[in-house]
Amino acid sequence: MSHGGSEGLIVYVYWYIAAFDHWYSVMLVFMLQILINRELRQPRVYWTVLAMAVGLTLTYMLYDDYSDIVTFLVNLGLLAFVRRKKYFIVTSLTATLAYILFSYFGNYATAAMFALGRLSINAWQGWLFEIVGEAIVTGCMLAVAVGFRLLHQRYPQPFADRMMLNVTVSALAVASSAFFAITVAADNYNIGSGFVGILMLILVVILLINAGSFIYVFYSYTIRIRAHRQKLERRQYDLYVQNLESSYQNLRKFRHDYQNILLSLSEYVQTSDDPALKQYFDAVVTKSQQSLTRDFGHFDNLERIQDKSLKAIIQNKFSVARQAGIQVRLEASEPVGQLPIDPVTLARVSGILLDNAIEAVNGLANGQIAVAVIKYPQMVELIFQNTLRQPIERLDELFVAGKSTKGSGHGQGLATVRELLDPLLNVTYEVAANHQFEFIISIESE
Amino acid sequence: MLSTFIVEDDVEQLATLKQTVANHIMINDFDMELTLATSQAQELLSYLADHADVDGLYFLDIEYPGQTLNGLTLATKIRDMDVNAKIVFVSTHAEMAFLTFERRIEPLDFIVKDLGPAAVKAKVETDIRIAYDRYTKQGAVSQAIFSYTKGGQLFNVALNDVLFIETGTSRNKLVLHLTDRLVQYNGKISDEATAHPELFRVHKSFLVNPSQLARIDKPNQRGYFDNGEAVDIAVRKMRDLVALIKQNELTVTID
Numbered sequence: 001m002s003h004g005g006s007e008g009l010i011v012y013v014y015w016y017i018a019a020f021d022h023w024y025s026v027m028l029v030f031m032l033q034i035l036i037n038r039e040l041r042q043p044r045v046y047w048t049v050l051a052m053a054v055g056l057t058l059t060y061m062l063y064d065d066y067s068d069i070v071t072f073l074v075n076l077g078l079l080a081f082v083r084r085k086k087y088f089i090v091t092s093l094t095a096t097l098a099y100i101l102f103s104y105f106g107n108y109a110t111a112a113m114f115a116l117g118r119l120s121i122n123a124w125q126g127w128l129f130e131i132v133g134e135a136i137v138t139g140c141m142l143a144v145a146v147g148f149r150l151l152h153q154r155y156p157q158p159f160a161d162r163m164m165l166n167v168t169v170s171a172l173a174v175a176s177s178a179f180f181a182i183t184v185a186a187d188n189y190n191i192g193s194g195f196v197g198i199l200m201l202i203l204v205v206i207l208l209i210n211a212g213s214f215i216y217v218f219y220s221y222t223i224r225i226r227a228h229r230q231k232l233e234r235r236q237y238d239l240y241v242q243n244l245e246s247s248y249q250n251l252r253k254f255r256h257d258y259q260n261i262l263l264s265l266s267e268y269v270q271t272s273d274d275p276a277l278k279q280y281f282d283a284v285v286t287k288s289q290q291s292l293t294r295d296f297g298h299f300d301n302l303e304r305i306q307d308k309s310l311k312a313i314i315q316n317k318f319s320v321a322r323q324a325g326i327q328v329r330l331e332a333s334e335p336v337g338q339l340p341i342d343p344v345t346l347a348r349v350s351g352i353l354l355d356n357a358i359e360a361v362n363g364l365a366n367g368q369i370a371v372a373v374i375k376y377p378q379m380v381e382l383i384f385q386n387t388l389r390q391p392i393e394r395l396d397e398l399f400v401a402g403k404s405t406k407g408s409g410h411g412q413g414l415a416t417v418r419e420l421l422d423p424l425l426n427v428t429y430e431v432a433a434n435h436q437f438e439f440i441i442s443i444e445s446e
Numbered sequence: 447m448l449s450t451f452i453v454e455d456d457v458e459q460l461a462t463l464k465q466t467v468a469n470h471i472m473i474n475d476f477d478m479e480l481t482l483a484t485s486q487a488q489e490l491l492s493y494l495a496d497h498a499d500v501d502g503l504y505f506l507d508i509e510y511p512g513q514t515l516n517g518l519t520l521a522t523k524i525r526d527m528d529v530n531a532k533i534v535f536v537s538t539h540a541e542m543a544f545l546t547f548e549r550r551i552e553p554l555d556f557i558v559k560d561l562g563p564a565a566v567k568a569k570v571e572t573d574i575r576i577a578y579d580r581y582t583k584q585g586a587v588s589q590a591i592f593s594y595t596k597g598g599q600l601f602n603v604a605l606n607d608v609l610f611i612e613t614g615t616s617r618n619k620l621v622l623h624l625t626d627r628l629v630q631y632n633g634k635i636s637d638e639a640t641a642h643p644e645l646f647r648v649h650k651s652f653l654v655n656p657s658q659l660a661r662i663d664k665p666n667q668r669g670y671f672d673n674g675e676a677v678d679i680a681v682r683k684m685r686d687l688v689a690l691i692k693q694n695e696l697t698v699t700i701d
Binding site: 270370379396428434442444 | 456459462516543544546598616618628630674
C-alpha cells in the first residue's frame with residue numbers, strides 16, 4: 001500500500017519487503033473486519049480473504065497507485081457472504097479508514113524513531129523498519145477493534161437501528177471519499193505527505209464533531225419526543241381513572257342512600273298490617289338487593305391508595321382474580337400515600353402473595369381474596385387474606401423453600417417474600433392460617 | 447352494670463335498634479341498661495369523657511354522612527376510654543371493612559344490615575347475650591395477656607396462645623410463635639425474657655412458654671409442641687426446665 005514515506009526514507013529497497021508490506025496491510029484490514037463483524041467468521045470467508053490478499057498483493061507489486069480504493073472495492077466482494085449488508089459496510093469502511101489513518105501515523109512514528117537513531121536503510125534495517133512499523137499499526141488496529149466492540153456492547157441500539165445505520169454508512173462514505181480523494185491527489189500531484197497528514201487530521205476532527213453533534217441531536221430529540229408522548233399518555237390515563245373513580249363514587253353514594261332508604265322503608269312496611277304489601281315489598285327488596293351487590297367492574301377504595309406500585313399490582317391481580325370468578329375485596333378506610341419501602345420490593349412481595357392467593361382460591365366455591373391497607377399514626381399495615389381449603393398446621397414450614405403444603409398453594413414464593421422482607425429494618429410480618437390464610441406486612445414510618 | 451350504646455344516623459333504624467335492645471334487656475332481666483341511643487357520634491364520646499369506668503356494649507354504624515367521625519375513628523376512641531369495650535358494627539355489607547376492623551378494633555361482631563330486619567334483630571340479641579356473658583365473667587378470670595408493639599401500636603394476644611419466641615434471621619427481629627399465628631416483631635430476646643417472667647429461656651435463641659410444651663426429648667435436647675414445632679434446649683437449662691415443669695405440675699411428657 002502507498003506508504004507516504006518519501007522524505008529521505010526509501011523503505012522498499014528490496015521487493016520481498018515490499019511484498020510482505022502489501023500483503024500484511026491487506027491482511028490487517030481483513031483482520032480488523034473479522035474481529036468486529038461476527039458474521040464474517042466462517043471458513044469460506046477465510047479462504048476468500050486469503051485469495052483476495054494474494055491477488056491484491058500481486059497487483060500492488062505491479063501497480064501501486066489507488067491501492068486503498070482497490071482494497072476497499074475488492075473487499076466489498078465479501079458482501080456476498082453476509083446478511084446484514086449495511087452493518088458490513090460500516091465495519092468494512094471502519095476497517096479501511098482505520099488502516100489508512102494508522103498506517104500514516106505508524107509510518108511517521110517509525111520514520112521518526114529511525115531518524116532519531118540515525119539508522120540507514122539496508123536489508124536488515126529494512127526488515128526492522130517494516131516490523132516496527134507494522135507492529136505499531138497492528139497495535140492501533142487492535143485498539144480500534146476493542147473500541148468498536150466496547151461501543152457495540154455499551155450502545156447496541158444504534159447498531160441495530162436502521163436509521164442510525166444509514167446515518168453511519170453515509171458519514172463513513174463521506175469520510176472515505178474525502179480520504180481517497182486526498183490520497184489520490186497526494187499521489188498524483190506530488191503533494192508532501194506532511195501536508196496530507198495535516199489535511200487528514202483536520203478532516204477527522206471535523207467529521208468526529210459532525211457525527212457527534214448529529215448523534216446527540218438525533219438522540220436527544222427522539223428521547224424528548226418519547227418522554228413527551230409517555231407523559232401525555234400517562235396524563236390521559238390518570239384523567240380517565242380519575243373520571244372513572246369519581247363517577248363510581250357517585251354510583252356508590254347513590255347505592256348507599258338507596259339501600260338506606262329501602263331499609264327504613266322496610267321498617268314501616270313491617271309494622272303495617274297489609275300482608276300483600278309486605279310480600280310485594282320483600283320481593284322487590286330481594287331483587288334490588290341482588291342488583292346492588294353486583295360487580296361494577298371497579299375495585300372499591302382503590303382511589304384511596306396513592307402508592308403507585310401497590311395500586312398497580314392490586315389492580316392487576318384483582319382483575320386476574322375477578323376474571324377467574326374469584327370474589328375480591330379491597331379495604332382502605334383512609335387515603336394512604338407513598339409507603340416507606342422500595343417500590344420494586346413491595347410490588348414483588350405483593351405480587352407473590354396475590355398470586356399465591358389466586359392459586360389457593362381458584363376453583364373453590366365462594367372463594368374470596370381480600371386486601372386491607374390500614375393506616376396507623378406511625379405505620380401502615382397491608383393484610384392479604386384468602387379463603388383456605390383446609391387449615392395449615394405448620395406455619396413455620398411455609399417459609400422453607402421447596403416445602404409447599406400440598407393444595408394450599410402458599411409454599412412457593414413465601415421463602416422469597418421472607419428473603420425480601422427480612423433485611424428491611426422498618427418492615428415486619430405476620431402469618432396466620434386457620435380459617436383464612438392471612439399475611440400481614442407492617443411497614444413502620446422511618 | 448353493662449351500659450349499652452347505639453350510634454345510628456338513620457332515625458328509623460335507630461328507633462328499631464333501640465326497641466330491640468331495650469326489649470331484650472328487659473325480657474332477660476340482665477344487669478344492663480340502654481344508656482344512650484343517638485345519631486350523633488360526638489354525643490357518645492362526650493358521654494364517655496364525662497363518665498369514667500364505663501363498661502359498655504356499643505352498636506355502631508360505620509358511615510355518618512356530614513359528621514367528622516366515622517365508625518373506625520369512633521371505635522378507636524371508644525377503645526382508648528373503655529378497654530373492655532364490646533363493639534358491634536351494624537352496617538351495610540359495602541361499608542364494612544372486616545379485615546381493618548378486626549385488626550384495629552377486635553370487635554365482638556359484625557351485623558350486616560343487608561340480611562334484613564329479622565336477621566339483624568336475631569344477631570343483635572345474640573350479641574347482647576354474648577356481651578353480657580363476657581361482662582359477668584370479666585372480673586372472675588382475668589386472662590393473662592402477652593403484648594407486642596409495632597409502629598407504636600400495641601397488640602395483645604392471650605398468653606395461653608404463646609408457644610415460644612425465637613430470634614429471627616435478621617438482627618433485632620424476633621419471631622413469636624402462637625398456636626395459630628407467626629408474628630415477627632422488633633425486639634431483643636433478653637429484654638423479652640426480663641419483661642415476661644412467665645416465659646422460660648431454654649436456649650440463647652429460644653424463650654418458651656412452659657405450659658404449652660407437649661414433650662421434652664432429653665437425650666436429643668429438644669422440646670416439642672402440640673403442632674409439631676420444636677425448639678432446642680441447652681444442656682445447662684434442661685435441669686431447671688424439668689424442675690419448673692414438676693414444680694408447676696405441668697402435663698409435659700419427658701423422654
